[in-house]
Amino acid sequence: MATEPMGGKRTQLIPENFIDNEHDYESITDIIARVVLNPRPPLIWFIMTAGGFVGLNVMLMAVTWLILRGTGIWGNNQPTGWAWDIINFVWWIGIGHAGTLISAILLLMRQSWRNSINRFAEAMTIFAVMCAGLYPLLHTGRPWCDYWLFPYPNVLGMWPQTRSPLEWDVFAVSTYFTISVLFWFLGLVPDIATLRDRSRSTWAKVLYGAAALGWRGSAKHWFRYEQATNILAGISAPLVLSVHTIVSFDFAVGIVPGWHTTIFPPYFVAGAVFAGFAMVLTFGLPLRALYGLKDFITEKHLDWMAKITLATGLIVFYGYVLEMFYGWYSGNVYELSLVNHRIAGPYAPFYWALIFCNGIWPQALWSHKLRKNVPFLFVTSIVIGIGMWLERFVIIPMSLTRDFITSSWGYYSPTLWDWLLFLGTMGFFTFLLFMFIKVLPFINIFEMRDLLHKNHHTFGHTAHEHDAAHAEEAH
Secondary structure, three states: OEOOEEOOEEOOOEOOOOOOOOOOHHHHHHHHHHHHHOOOOOHHHHHHHHHHHHHHHHHHHHHHHHHHHOHHHOOOOOOOOOOHHHHHHHHHHHHOHHHHHHHHHHHHOOOHHHHHOHHHHHHHHHHHHHHHHHHHHHHOOOHHHHHHHOOOOOOOOOOOOOOOHHHHHHHHHHHHHHHHHHHHHHHHHHHHHHHHHHOOOHHHHHHHHHHOOOOOOOHHHHHHHHHHHHHHHHHHHHHHHHHHHHHHHHHHOOOOOOOOOOOHHHHHHHHHHHHHHHHHHHHHHHHHHHOOOOOOOOHHHHHHHHHHHHHHHHHHHHHHHHHHHHHHHOOOHHHHHHHHHHHHOOOHHHHHHHHHHHHHHHHHHHOHHHHOOHHHHHHHHHHHHHHHHHHHHHHOHHHHOOOOOHHHOOOOOOOHHHHHHHHHHHHHHHHHHHHHHHHOOOOOHHHHHHHHHHHHHHHHHHHHHHHHHHHHHHO
16 A cells, blocks of 8 residues: 655555556466466476475485484484474474465455465465474474374373473464465365366366365355455464464573573564565565566565565564673673673674674665565575574574583584485475475465456546546646
8 A cells, every 4th residue: 555645635545556567357367377277387397396306305214214213313412402403493484474474464454465475475384384393293202102292082191291392382383284274275265166167187177176165156155265264364363473482482481591581482473474575585586487477476576575574684683682682681691601602602603694694684675676676585585594594503502502501511513314304304395385386376366366356446446537637637
């Protein structure tokens, strides 16, 4: 929405146009559905899918070896009991936040610019949470017993320890994943019905027809759809805030120096949105260019996503400053020791790289020109992704290697299996994302058509009034 002062009086709020060039309902449907229905995907799709498949197999190999040999194959040691497994868990969960934020919160706020990016952001949420959930399940050391984490009637009379942060994660992440899947699938139903009607393959018609759940687009269907979407959005919105808040409690309830700060919940949530939008840009920009969707993911979308990234980045950077302030102002020798450890210890290059990636580099987004510069935005999204991973590294191993007793200080370094599992989950994520792009529309077709309808109504009406005003002035 935009406002424009005129003659000392505020004009009416005018919606932005989020579809470039001339399009009609048919052209929107054709362009987006063609990505799925075209039997010959571009070469880069095969390359990315094959790369992701290799990563998936690397992940399976790392998991198999872990089950056979135990968590001793990782670099975890004393005192670093939490290391890459928890770093990557928090990192992936953070990436999974942008999708629900874009879908639920922006939907409730009636922000139309979400329509071009919400579908693949939701898919990224689901795939990122799947990658995240893998780590704590393996971290237990006996993943075949992980079902003990759920409260179920059993003859042993044993129940989960609800005071354990690990248990909080189980409920928070599983609830978030369940609601995200329901919200994502519900939004897909009208578009699946479109694919069902446009498919030429018999198998595709049958599969899409089954997944469309009998959708015919009647007034009753749309009414029920709107009701269910609003309910799920209302449930999802607080989940965005609660999930990463609970993840931050994993640390904040501890007494380890550097963890016991009240800034963690808002700082973690802002960091999650920061990382999530960066990942949306990382995949959204190449997909926009690859499939020629610049009319639907316009420069306005890039500009607004960059602004949100900048705003959340400032909150995150403020959190870094406060962490240092708390350490100094507390007068606690252990906190002061940790501050010095971060600034000038053996891991200091990681800390300063974090400050550069998340604090200094994003400040370039104050430039209006750079917010619409696609190569710069892509590089920025990569830099932020690295910076957010470093943030988790700084919080977890750097704090654990400097606790209260000098004799227990240590050093942490990852093993080959840590690297393989991390790279494997990235391949798994990429493989799922590109399979999704080939099977389902990654931009919401019916919401884009609805947006076009609103644009015609709003801008057509405005143009008519504009012409009438000019005619009156000429008269």
